[in-house]
Amino acid sequence: MKLAPRIVLLTSAAVLGASAASANELRDYALEFFKPLPSTVPAVADNPITKDKIDLGKALFFDPRLSASGVFSCYSCHNLTTGGDDNMETSVGHGWQKGPRNSPTVLNAVFNVAQFWDGRADDLKAQAKGPIQAGVEMANTPENVVATLSSMGQYVEWFETSFPDEAEPVTFDNMAKAIEAFEATLLTPAPFDSWLNGDDNALSEEELAGLELFMDKGCIACHAGVNIGGEDYYPFGLIEKPGSDILPEGDRGRFAVTDTVDDEYVFRAGPLRNIAMTAPYFHSGKVWDLKVAVQIMAESQLGEELSDEEAGKIVAFLGSLTGEVPTITTPVLPAETAMTPRPTAEVIVE
């Protein structure tokens, strides 16, 4: 676990002053912690990204037939029209069951150190297999998914083109790899990136003041890097545990992954890109107001009571992380055949 780095405070003159020198000083300082989004799709481990694979991944991402019921696709809880998540406390899935944690955004998720709130999936291809099989989400099985995809000639062709060296390309693993390839393209360059890249006018004075506060107060101890978070794990309630309405006792976070006492109530720091689009907040999804969420974080993680004005400035800065969603055209999916397993809304209780 990382500790908060010692933070060199900038004078506010450096932020508010009009001189190019001070603007550059703030930028140089910010660049010690943050990185702008790259201009190209990042490479991912063990999965060369090709145009064919991205296209296949997009089809799979949108295909509700990856769920047992035919109701849910990846897109259902990672809705690309609403910030890459689903605007609910926790997602509603198969049989109208509620999932245990708030759905995180898929946008820029490729830059997170690992996936899920507890980091239990190393990467997006591992993540993709989870909800498809979870009984409370898509409630499907790898066998049924492969049978579904194999039943449609167009899908078989797409897998062949995407995995050209494989004798049996239609596999659950390759499905996950294709989804990862598509998701890796979901980058949303934001005003903050323009500013980091040298455009002084990309951020307003209030946003810059918020950025300075974000750094001065120590938020950057956990929320840094290209995703302004998502890089490491920290206890929720490092200084002071929030109430059990926000941090339910039953969900001990990363403890379930590592079985280590130190990891009780430890979660991956939330990546903050597009955070203004992805209420409600925290793994419990219990807080809808971003300013309140910022104040809770300051108190529980830093022992800081932020004034309304301070929290407002930080929220303004966070707004500059709302990026441009890439243009996504809805795919045209192949029709079922006689061989396609039929959807079932039945809820199997084990």
Add this chain to the structure above:
Amino acid sequence: MKLAPRIVLLTSAAVLGASAASANELRDYALEFFKPLPSTVPAVADNPITKDKIDLGKALFFDPRLSASGVFSCYSCHNLTTGGDDNMETSVGHGWQKGPRNSPTVLNAVFNVAQFWDGRADDLKAQAKGPIQAGVEMANTPENVVATLSSMGQYVEWFETSFPDEAEPVTFDNMAKAIEAFEATLLTPAPFDSWLNGDDNALSEEELAGLELFMDKGCIACHAGVNIGGEDYYPFGLIEKPGSDILPEGDRGRFAVTDTVDDEYVFRAGPLRNIAMTAPYFHSGKVWDLKVAVQIMAESQLGEELSDEEAGKIVAFLGSLTGEVPTITTPVLPAETAMTPRPTAEVIVE
């Protein structure tokens, strides 16, 4: 109710012959029954279609916050990636309840004489209000929808631009009009249109043979016009009622709309564009195989037993009605605000 027109049978030489004259003869004959899709968005009653209104309608169509739970949007059951429907017998809605009838495609629906299987909505703007309020579908109320849309400044602006002469443009009616405007753009020109428009090579010999059978056998009595159906109402089982597995006794069709005995088990003839993409078939959604559906129709409506070969040819023709879905980019929707009503998955039993 229309009766089957007397059909002038063509010799099969007219179909299979290579001469331009016979091809034109078949086309002229077909044009007595069918109309190609227009090249422009059709006008609709009482709702001038503008670019702004289409864009707003697209946003609304994709927005799951039109449902009480936040789970369902228009797109959920009229999925534009899978033929404009949802590939289920009947849709799954709020509280995991199943709807009473198969979800019809939204593609080209603007050309249907009325909407829903029983025609209970005069047009798409009337239709759009139904599922949003249906307890088993989106389970919302007009008041809650208006509160939701009014809570987001971007939506208010979009409504103002789309309905520039109105003092209070954010209304449930205007929501429905905008959705209708977007849906009116969902036209899918198909090979059959190319052929009707004069391209002899657009249809294969088998498809042409199927077209001839489709006309000769009398399918065109109900399935004609621009949507090859969707123009009028007919009893399901005109000659011979199919089994109650396919025609459940409890659903008496248009009888519920008109309260007229003549309308018992009467339904709007299914529009057949993209029919190969929209299994399962019939209002009950009980038949997955298009060839079987064709044979059931021939028997129940025409008293004809089609050979496997004949049904196969008709299915080939129906395949030529699969059109090109317009390029649709996913909209970027505004984020909730403090004023936005929160989603609720609660099922209210009345």
